[in-house]
Amino acid sequence: MKPIHKTLCFLLLSAATTTAFAQILPAPAPIFSSTTFALPSTGRLQWGGITALGELYGYVQLNGVDMWYGTSGSAVTAVPAAQATNMLRGGNIAGDLLLRSTAADGTLHMQLQSGNTLTSLDIPGQVSWGGQVNASGKVAFGATVVDSQTKASSTNAYLYDSASGITPLGTLGGAWSGVSAINDHGVIVGNSLTAGGKQHGYLYENGVMRDITPTIRDAEVKMRGINNAGEIVFNQYFPNAPWPVPYRAFKMVDGSWSGINSMSEALGIDGKGNVVGISLSGAESIINMNGNTYMLADLVDGMEGWRNLQVNGINEAGQIAASRCNDRFCEVIRLDPLSAVPEPETYGMLLGGLALLGFVSRKRRQRQV
Incomplete structure (x- = not known):
């Protein structure tokens, strides 16, 4: 066989090896450190964000x-829900904070704290309960109206900015809409009821709300996040399917969507497109990075003796809000990225390079004989 033929055969073998190893890669070494925030007593964590x-x-x-908690630096504060006021509910890269406060009439509403300025996001007759603030100080939030007679409630989505105040986003034709996320470009994703009574996902940009729900029969959509690159994660819900099949996670890039392998429910996306969520079994927290899905607990340094790692959210920088438990108590933790997970192609190139070195070494030995 001529040398050029041998080289071509080697390259083909290396390509095949790359593909094979991309499918069977073990979990890499830990790539997240953990910062702990111990609560004052044994607690059952139910919801969180970052x-x-x-x-x-x-x-x-x-x-x-029932308690609300929030961190500041290395400290964590927990306050009974009935007494909670000015509790952290979000914040941007500039240090502006979104706070949940108690109004004079006892109802809860949101406030934006920017430096020494405190702006109320109170809407008469409604309870503003949560949202997100982006880098320029725009706040996407939801508020709820409760009928005093029937006690029925409906949610409305709003946008606040310092120039125009509070603007309702509208709906997709139905009775309500809600907010899931806003990115630093002011693009909002959320959910809304359609005129036909279905829950769809929307994208709100430049004053216009449009339906971006994929056409999957008998499925409803729950939007979960959007990053600054415009990548979106959402979940499809199939009402007639048994658990854990009812939920499946999807990612949308430039209008094209695809399922996320092994993930039943996406919880958030970071600036690199990494997605955190829940496994198909509903029992484990997982992360999808570079097209590969890993058990998140396997990637965290210092997890020995802990169990039930539960993801609560992820920010643009890839920091993850989570909680974990041992046999005695649970604690709130933040996972901070240490390094990136190598892409499958990297492993293949490394293997191919090692094989090439071996090939060259053998040829040298043959010449020396």
């Missing part, structure tokens, strides 16, 4: 009492 600067917030049950 700001652009890595501060954590959420809801927890301590000794049977």
Whole structure:
């Protein structure tokens, strides 16, 4: 066989090896460090989130009492829900904070704290309950109207900015709409009821709301996040399918969508397109990076003795809000990226390079004999 033929055969073999190893890669070494925020007592963590600067917030049950918690630097504060005011509910890269506060009439509403300025996002007759603030200080949030007679409630989506105040986003034809996320370009994703009574996903940009729901029969959509590159994650819900099949996670890039392998429910996306979520079994927190899905606990340094790693959210920088438990108690933690997961092609190139070195070495030995 001529040398050029041998070289071509080697390149083909290397390409095949690259593909094969891309399918069977083991979990890499830990790539997240953990910062812990111990709550004052045993708590059952139920919900949480993370700001652009890595501060954590959420809801927890301590000794049977419903509490709101929030972090500031290395400290964590937990306050009974009935007494909670000015509790952290979001924040941007500039340090502006979104706070949930108690109004004079006892109802809850959102406030934006920017430096020494506190702006109320209160809407008469409605309870503003949550949202996100982007780098320029725009806030996408939801507010709820409760009928005093029937006690029925409906949600409305709004956008606040300092120039125009509070603007309703409208709906996709139905009775309500809600907010899921806003990126630093002011693009909002959320959910809305259609005129036909279905829950669809929308994208709101330049004052226009449009339906971006993929056409999958008998499925409803729940939007979960959008990054600054415009990549979107959402979940499809199939009402007639048994658990955990009802939920499947998807990612949308430039209008094209595809399923995320092994993920039943996406919870958020970072600036690199990495997606955190829940496994198909509904029991494990997982992360999809570079097209590959990993058990998140396998990537965290210092997880020995801990279990039930639960993801609560991820920010643009890739920091993850989570919680974990051992046999005695649970704690809130933040996962900070240490390094990137090598792409499958990297492993293939490395293997191919090693094989090439071996090939060259053998040829040298043959010449020396």
